[in-house]
Amino acid sequence: INNTLQNSELALRISSRNNLPGADDLFIKKFNNLFSTGQYIEAAKVAATAPQGILRTYETIQRFQQTPAQPNQSSPLLHYFGILLDQGKLNRYESLELCRPVLQQQRKQLLEKWLKDDKLECSEELGDLVKPVDPTLALSVYLRANVPVKVVQSFAETGQFKKIFLYAKKVGFQPDYLSLLRHIIRTNPDKATEFAQAIVSEEENLCDINQMVDAFMESNL
Template structure:
């Protein structure tokens, strides 16, 4: 991660400043907890890792461009795919040829990189880089503190997007002349469709049912570009799961984790569903209410949370609590919340519509109350009825269906 101005606790010391040499060989990553019974990677995984290291080494870029220019002369081929398959061998031959000729261009580091890592690869379940601790997902199965989530910026169809995923395995590749490279092997959630990721000012919700980029699983620790506060999200992205804090009945801890997650990335419908699914224990506050209670003590609920909490109390006809929360600005008003509350209290629903700026329903509500003067007052605050814009046209449609006599009043008043 690229983090500045953060004091690194001694426990998360990564070994100090980066030394001289090729950037890929000088990452200050401190590995711990070796995996002693790891399965040998497949040949495809080895080739994928080798290509990734070459492609992400700045010192190799001139050679990648050189070969790309050669391939441009070949018609009818996907150059990116061909280069991925053929560049490692081409680069190895190029460096070996330069080495044979005694060219200073083929430095020890560049030559060892071209010839690839050794056959023995070490695997670890933990790593500290730039003062941030990372764990593999398997390591965290029975842990409260979670550090396996990753957010990495990358290219998708020519656009820079955030890739969200989990750290599966940490590789240590060993090269001739003592060079080593640390790689994170990951699984990425498919967020390529707008229905699989939702973001607003409070929440980023991700569909975790599908994976993508399964042939592009690796990142270097230095490519993990989350901001400092985002590392906190990913430290806990696994915690609110059936085998995590909710599963172990640590409801308050799970709620606090969601509250503290930067940008509210853990404050999602999935989290609410997990609390809803927990059976109630006799004599104890329901887990879902513990969750909402923790959120309310820390600040304002987002639109989804406001709707779900209100649903609980509307069903119990405890609208006085809703009134208090609205007065304290603890709920985010929305049209959906207004529709829900309208089933028990029209006046309270009207307040919600006004706060949510749902002009058509505000106008309809005032018309139903025969408070026509307030319609004009409200409309002037949000828009001008005389302009007959789209919003007002919808208002008149609603009025015509709910209060036909209001149309005559409006005609006389506006004229």
């Protein structure tokens, strides 16, 4: 369309609406032109609607992050993410960079809503970002991201010891129970004995009892 009719706007609209390849250069050129002239909101629309996600990159996010918000307007970055959320699910980088300022603003309820609506791509990094704010919410992220080591560690840290054994069996994961016990002894010593008893009460021989005793003795417990 662009080559035959010399109508780049029509080519852009058709390509965007039908998610068609072939207009990459046109979209990139338009995005750069809008950005360079300070038309950040329009640039956000172009980046969010470009076909095949060609502009949904970490570099695009960085450009918006470096752009200050105009008076009485939402930041171009949040406007960009808003369009993407309306369209569907964010990718890994987008999820991280949206949640970072949201958590800094103590608005974790937004993150909870996005998780519920399946708008975020969960990852270990996102779970690590959430954990200092809400360990239970971080556990939900780790579960969705399928990060067994962090799931088990989170269950242990929140005192949900029985769930460790159930989860490990369900996903076929073999936790390092001695390391977990040492971690609990360091971070939550009041719960360490309860965790040790839970390990021993399981039918399978999950951990050497002598090593468990040594772990307590090393910490003078």
